[in-house]
Amino acid sequence: MQEVYQQLQLVPVERIDLHEDFEPSRLTKTQAQIAADQFIRHPILVVQLQSGRYMVIDGVHRFTSLKALGCNAIPVQVIDEHKYVISTWHHRVSTGAWWQNLQQDSALPWTTEVRQVTPFITVCQRQQEQYLYADDLGQSKLAAWSKVVASYSNNCAVERIAQGEINELSDEVMLLKHQPLDITEIEAVVARGETVPAGVTRFNISGRCLNLQVPLHILTEEATHVRMMKxxxxxxxxxxxxxxxAEKVFLVEQ
Known part of the structure; x- marks a missing residue:
């Protein structure tokens, strides 16, 4: 237990960065729940950057909620680089005018060409796949990624699908697959003060601590020495x- 004890830290809120945007509707629900509970159930998962700052890899809505609730410090679990693997969520969404608009956008060079490299974004329909390749996007890759995700997120419900859990698609449904950034690319995004789209990047983490239930009165304490003593x-x-x-656990997500 000493390992997890050392990983659990209380970090000043101003020393923590986000690498991804948040979903407004989810943020509202998360903040309301934390305010009602008066504690944060699970610590925010972070990695320490070369700069010495911390970056959230799981818990963007919880972190943003705590910040909005006036917390001066955040309970985190610092995850070692060997304890996580970066992947992405697939997004299952309804077809609609948003897709026709994206196809007509001259800044998005969609193609059906299958190349030797993995596409940056793949749009799967029942009868066809279309691709955006990173080489074709160049320096506008992040802007294009944000545009694509925002286009369907703002117009229809998004169902997150873990890789490998894909069922047959109907004519009314599309699947968006996203190629993950590596940790060096993500750190570069953070260093520029930017974020990647919400709900795409997935950190598969080994050894997370759950149900710590840290009271808000500790986190809102203004005196640093009193806060650390508590x-x-x-x-x-x-x-x-x-x-x-060590055994497999099945979690029912609300």
Whole structure:
């Protein structure tokens, strides 16, 4: 348990960066839930950057909610680089005018050509696939990515699908596949003060700590020394309640 105890830290809010945008509707629900509970159930998962700052890899809505609720520090679990794998969510969405608009956008060089490299974005329909390749997008890759995701996110419900869990598509449904950035590319995005689209990047993390339930009164404490004393007392009381489960777990997401 010493490993996870050392990973759990209280980090000033101004030292934490986001690499992805948030979904407004999800943020509203998350903030309301935390305010009602008066605690944050799960610590925010972060990696430490070469600059010494921290980047959120899981918990953008929880972090943004805590910041909006006036928290001066954030409870995080610092994840080692060997404890995560970066992938992406596939997005299953309804067809619509948004897709016709994207096809007609001259800044998006869609093609049906199958190349030796993996497409940056793949649009799957029942009878056809169309692609955007990173080489064709050049320096506008991030802007194009944001435009594509925003176009369907703003017009229809988005169902996240884990890779490998794809069913047959109907004529009314499309599947968007996104090629993940590596950690160096993501850090470069953060260094520029930019973010990638919401709900796409997926960090598969080993050894996350769940159900810590950190009270908000610790996080909103203004005096740093008092806040840290409360935090260490809280962790010391929690350490004997931490259990590590090796077996497979099925989580029902609301």
């Amino acid at each position: 935090w260490h007392n809280f962790l010391d009381n929690k350490i004997n309640s931490i259990r590590c489960y």
